[in-house]
Amino acid sequence: MVRKVKFIEQSEHSECGITSVAMILNYLGVHISLNTLRDCYGVPKGGNTPFQLQAILRDFGVESSGLRIKDMQFFKENNRPCIIFWDNKHYVVFLKKVNNHVLVVDPALGYRKYTLEEFEEHFSNIALVINSIDEKKAKEYSDEKKKNGLLELIKTQKIKILALIGFTLLIQFFALGIPIITQRAVDNYKLLSSDLTPFEIFVSILAVFVIYYVLQVFRTLIVARFQNYFQKNLMTSFMKKIMSLPLNFFVNRSTGDMIFRSNLSTYIQQLLSSQLVTTVIDVVFVIAYFSLMVSYSKRLTVVCMAGIAVIVVSSFINTKKYQSFTDKELALHSKVHRTLVELFEGMETVKSVGAEKQFYNEWEANFNEQLKIQMDKNRITGIIGGVATTSQFIMPLLIIGIGIYGISNGTLTIGELISFNAISAAFVTPIITIMSAFSSILLLRSYFGKLSEILEQKVMTDEEKEELNEPYEYIELKNVDFQYSKFEKMVLKDINLKIGKNEKIAIVGPSGSGKSTLVKLIAGLYSPSSGQVLVNGKNMNELKQESIRSKISVVNQNPAIFNMSLKDNILMNKEGISDEQFLKAVDDAKVAEIIQSLPMGYMTQISEGGLNLSGGQMQRIAIARAIVKKPELIIMDEPTSALDNISENYIMNRVKEYEFPCVVVSHRLNTIQHFDRVIVMHQGRIVEEGNHEKLMKNQGLYSYIYSGNIEVGDIEGGMAVG
Numbered sequence: 001m002v003r004k005v006k007f008i009e010q011s012e013h014s015e016c017g018i019t020s021v022a023m024i025l026n027y028l029g030v031h032i033s034l035n036t037l038r039d040c041y042g043v044p045k046g047g048n049t050p051f052q053l054q055a056i057l058r059d060f061g062v063e064s065s066g067l068r069i070k071d072m073q074f075f076k077e078n079n080r081p082c083i084i085f086w087d088n089k090h091y092v093v094f095l096k097k098v099n100n101h102v103l104v105v106d107p108a109l110g111y112r113k114y115t116l117e118e119f120e121e122h123f124s125n126i127a128l129v130i131n132s133i134d135e136k137k138a139k140e141y142s143d144e145k146k147k148n149g150l151l152e153l154i155k156t157q158k159i160k161i162l163a164l165i166g167f168t169l170l171i172q173f174f175a176l177g178i179p180i181i182t183q184r185a186v187d188n189y190k191l192l193s194s195d196l197t198p199f200e201i202f203v204s205i206l207a208v209f210v211i212y213y214v215l216q217v218f219r220t221l222i223v224a225r226f227q228n229y230f231q232k233n234l235m236t237s238f239m240k241k242i243m244s245l246p247l248n249f250f251v252n253r254s255t256g257d258m259i260f261r262s263n264l265s266t267y268i269q270q271l272l273s274s275q276l277v278t279t280v281i282d283v284v285f286v287i288a289y290f291s292l293m294v295s296y297s298k299r300l301t302v303v304c305m306a307g308i309a310v311i312v313v314s315s316f317i318n319t320k321k322y323q324s325f326t327d328k329e330l331a332l333h334s335k336v337h338r339t340l341v342e343l344f345e346g347m348e349t350v351k352s353v354g355a356e357k358q359f360y361n362e363w364e365a366n367f368n369e370q371l372k373i374q375m376d377k378n379r380i381t382g383i384i385g386g387v388a389t390t391s392q393f394i395m396p397l398l399i400i401g402i403g404i405y406g407i408s409n410g411t412l413t414i415g416e417l418i419s420f421n422a423i424s425a426a427f428v429t430p431i432i433t434i435m436s437a438f439s440s441i442l443l444l445r446s447y448f449g450k451l452s453e454i455l456e457q458k459v460m461t462d463e464e465k466e467e468l469n470e471p472y473e474y475i476e477l478k479n480v481d482f483q484y485s486k487f488e489k490m491v492l493k494d495i496n497l498k499i500g501k502n503e504k505i506a507i508v509g510p511s512g513s514g515k516s517t518l519v520k521l522i523a524g525l526y527s528p529s530s531g532q533v534l535v536n537g538k539n540m541n542e543l544k545q546e547s548i549r550s551k552i553s554v555v556n557q558n559p560a561i562f563n564m565s566l567k568d569n570i571l572m573n574k575e576g577i578s579d580e581q582f583l584k585a586v587d588d589a590k591v592a593e594i595i596q597s598l599p600m601g602y603m604t605q606i607s608e609g610g611l612n613l614s615g616g617q618m619q620r621i622a623i624a625r626a627i628v629k630k631p632e633l634i635i636m637d638e639p640t641s642a643l644d645n646i647s648e649n650y651i652m653n654r655v656k657e658y659e660f661p662c663v664v665v666s667h668r669l670n671t672i673q674h675f676d677r678v679i680v681m682h683q684g685r686i687v688e689e690g691n692h693e694k695l696m697k698n699q700g701l702y703s704y705i706y707s708g709n710i711e712v713g714d715i716e717g718g719m720a721v722g
């Protein structure tokens with residue numbers, strides 16, 4: 001069997017390496033998804049090195065060699081798929097060399113054909129060539145056979161689909177009846193005109209009109225319900241999945257790409273409901289029309305079939321071309337979308353650093369490419385598609401031209417020719433819809449593939465997890481290591497830490513020492529790579545997120561402010577919060593001050609992203625949001641970094657007065673001096689622990705920072721620690 005390398009699209013720019021590996025593994029018969037690879041290995045920030053790709057392949061029983069290639073002679077001798085380095089920054093899969101061209105599949109752009117010169121220009125002389133595969137090992141690791149999510153969805157709608165088929169069949173029967181009636185009427189016009197009055201003919205036509213109209217209305221309503229169902233089901237499953245996915249799923253994904261994927265459900269439902277059912281019915285009717293045509297005239301049927309053969313062949317070629325253009329277009333569309341989202345989200349920075357030109361150039365390059373592909377698509381499909389349309393246009397003329405000889409030699413009646421002409425036209429229409437449905441099905445496959453990548457992400461949902469009913473006692477980190485990707489260094493190493501019920505703990509350390517990562521693990525936003533995070537002795541991973549969130553409040557470094565009123569931004573739909581509780585929280589977090597300058601007080605609408613607020617004001621709102629629900633533990637990552645010293649001291653003193661324990665990351669040591677315990681981080685490890693006095697006596701990193709009166713963030717990570 002000749003295997004083909006199937007295109008898998010990368011989601012993020014740094015994913016080209018593992019996507020190329022996924023394509024090669026699938027080509028070699030190891031059925032593994034990009035999702036699984038991403039989950040197992042993560043994606044390092046700058047992408048993977050060839051050695052890392054080699055290591056992943058080895059895990060699946062595939063041995064490979066990294067080779068430095070000098071010239072094209074190599075590809076003549078090794079004309080089979082391998083991973084190659086491209087433009088010194090990207091990986092693609094080399095497919096084969098055909099005469100003066102090279103075929104590659106680019107994880108960002110799909111199948112591509114290059115001339116030898118173009119290929120040599122892009123190729124960066126490094127190739128990962130497959131040597132051998134351990135079939136036994138490869139099978140062990142293959143993903144289990146996937147269920148077809150789309151079919152599963154369709155199956156649940158059997159009744160609606162049957163009703164839809166029923167109505168469409170009835171409508172089509174009417175359509176079929178018209179040419180037959182025409183033939184009978186024309187050939188028996190004398191008999192008919194004497195038997196029926198014009199009024200009776202009018203009433204019969206009116207009756208047909210009413211029945212046809214009612215059937216059409218019912219059909220449209222069913223299609224609408226069908227669409228509604230799909231839209232609802234796909235979108236709700238998508239949103240539920242999005243909500244249950246852990247934070248690290250989103251770390252390597254761009255907002256633009258996620259929005260693009262979520263919009264695909266609309267296209268899917270449109271394609272499904274408009275094309276699927278009609279296609280099934282069209283197939284039935286093609287057979288019925290065909291038998292009718294044969295019964296009228298075999299010779300004319302042969303003529304008609306010849307015309308149809310031209311239509312089918314050209315439509316098929318057209319569809320294939322269309323599909324490959326659509327794949328490329330889709331990849332570029334997603335890129336353009338991503339650039340736009342990045343631009344709008346970071347407009348302030350773009351303007352401040354004067355990066356307009358850079359963004360414009362990036363957008364323009366992708367947009368021009370997209371337009372070029374669109375143009376090529378329209379040109380090619382216009383040329384090939386034109387063959388089908390012209391054949392369709394000429395067919396009636398051909399039929400009448402040949403048919404008149406049948407009338408003159410008595411093998412055909414006028415009525416039969418008129419009727420045949422109408423049937424042949426009706427016969428072509430479903431054939432064309434079947435052909436276009438074929439392209440829609442291909443399109444549907446690409447769209448659904450993108451959506452299922454998210455739908456099929458394996459996560460333990462809250463329903464499968466245990467409730468944390470009892471009050472918070474402690475959180476304990478036991479031998480915790482953490483890394484963002486299997487190929488990156490450990491960001492946290494051997495962390496052992498217990499946070500009790502009434503403790504106020506501060507975490508300090510140089511920039512990049514792992515403080516934010518540590519608090520995200522304590523908050524349950526990330527899971528450790530090894531070791532355990534326990535809440536009251538229970539594994540955090542196995543507890544319902546909802547019950548953890550109800551007990552633990554988190555204020556992160558860049559809190560999000562949403563497009564709703566100031567009050568709603570603080571309450572965030574939490575119930576049972578009294579006015580007193582609310583007013584105390586806004587007073588403690590110094591939010592009360594903000595409202596004096598707002599026209600509608602707490603009811604003032606905040607614009608999206610908090611654009612009408614300063615950084616410090618946003619931080620104060622986030623602190624109020626965290627304390628208002630009186631959590632059992634509060635975790636804050638540099639919550640007051642944008643505030644002045646006076647406000648910071650005021651807020652931190654108020655927070656300390658609350659009963660709940662707190663964990664605060666801070667760069668300013670004067671604010672955390674009075675905390676019960678200070679954890680000092682350095683290069684991913686806890687290097688010191690104790691209260692201010694003890695740490696000062698220790699003469700270690702803490703005292704160095706404190707005495708030197710240098711902000712912790714200024715210290716280089718490489719400094720020796722005592």
Ligand SMILES: Nc1ncnc2c1ncn2[C@@H]1O[C@H](COP(=O)(O)OP(=O)(O)OP(=O)(O)O)[C@@H](O)[C@H]1O
Pocket residue numbers: 045251484485491509510511512513514515516517518713
């Ligand atoms: N999403 C990520 N993917 C990969 N590496 C990351 C990611 N986030 C952080 N890191 C890396 O993890 C290390 C620790 O980062 P972290 O943000 O936890 O440090 P920090 O002590 O909080 O720094 P700062 O004081 O500057 O906020 C750094 O080397 C950083 O580059």
